Amino acid sequence: MKESEEITKALLNFRNERDWEQFHNPKDLALAISIESAELLELFLWKNADEANVERIKEELADILSFSFLLAEKYGFDIKEIILEKIKLNGQKYPVDKAKGTAKKYDEL
Amino acid sequence: MKESEEITKALLNFRNERDWEQFHNPKDLALAISIESAELLELFLWKNADEANVERIKEELADILSFSFLLAEKYGFDIKEIILEKIKLNGQKYPVDKAKGTAKKYDEL
């Protein structure tokens, strides 16, 4: 079994033991990802990047990843495949010769 | 090489070709995750869960995952390990006998 499938299996197992599939529609999963992302963000609030609590970052990042894997599972997305596809798309939006060394958005390049 | 390492390698390669490491401090990566999460959320705005554009969901989810993998790499986190650890922690916060079938937060159980 692939690593990403093992992760998804563990997450589904946790969810199903609690009978939570009924709550996990895609819209609320998207809300959950945003909420966990903001909890991650809060660890950096009023701080420099190196002042945040690493243990807490680990936990919030795990939450974001977990809900992301669960949402991917809803649509049958393969984690590695969708990331590699998006890298390819981003390569067209941000060609190396234009994007190198600049943080500008693609529509400003 | 593990699947998650292959993904991270592809992301780092994309980043380094563009000399973007200079921008990717953990605080801004956390901002990026929040921003991409909101772009995912927007696909569901004013809509029922099944009315969202699946192709766009795929892309936004890939962005969230990409920045999450990149932030994990900053701290040397192993993707599978931190998710499995968090599942264990959540098992303590949400024991099956209390959490089954309810969407209540752990502090309301």
Add this chain to the structure above:
Amino acid sequence: MKESEEITKALLNFRNERDWEQFHNPKDLALAISIESAELLELFLWKNADEANVERIKEELADILSFSFLLAEKYGFDIKEIILEKIKLNGQKYPVDKAKGTAKKYDEL
């Protein structure tokens, strides 16, 4: 008419001309506020605070405020009253002698 009521009136007028009340349930209004907040956040991504585009900040801030006023209207909240009430609550969570000069969260004071 109070200033906040004038603002709300203009927002409701805009909404009703477009027959958008049907979409503006409180949950989706909360989504809209999060989405607009992330658009504001994006103006600061990979940047120092003083490098963001002020004209765009003005627009995104106006969007956040607009959806916040519309959500307040749903519940009949008075803008000034709820802010002053929250300042009072925050004064209890963050007493001056403990909170002065520190960015710590109330549960760490």
Add this chain to the structure above:
Amino acid sequence: MKESEEITKALLNFRNERDWEQFHNPKDLALAISIESAELLELFLWKNADEANVERIKEELADILSFSFLLAEKYGFDIKEIILEKIKLNGQKYPVDKAKGTAKKYDEL
């Protein structure tokens, strides 16, 4: 004094008593708005719109508004003015005859 100025004055007073201006740069204020918005969003997670706790909505909305007023103050924006300006702009993006009764984004109209 205008209502919005009274609100801003109360917020600045609270901030200055705690010597917090040093933390309140525009970028971190934008983070704060996103974080508070996600706390509002969490009140609706896994729920229908009418199941959320109204008292908590009041508090989170007050937090969003407070940080928004503080950020507006940083740039000298007038609350009513920027909202009315944005309504005008939105009127161009969403003309009544095209936008009436539809939740489509302006670039899909």
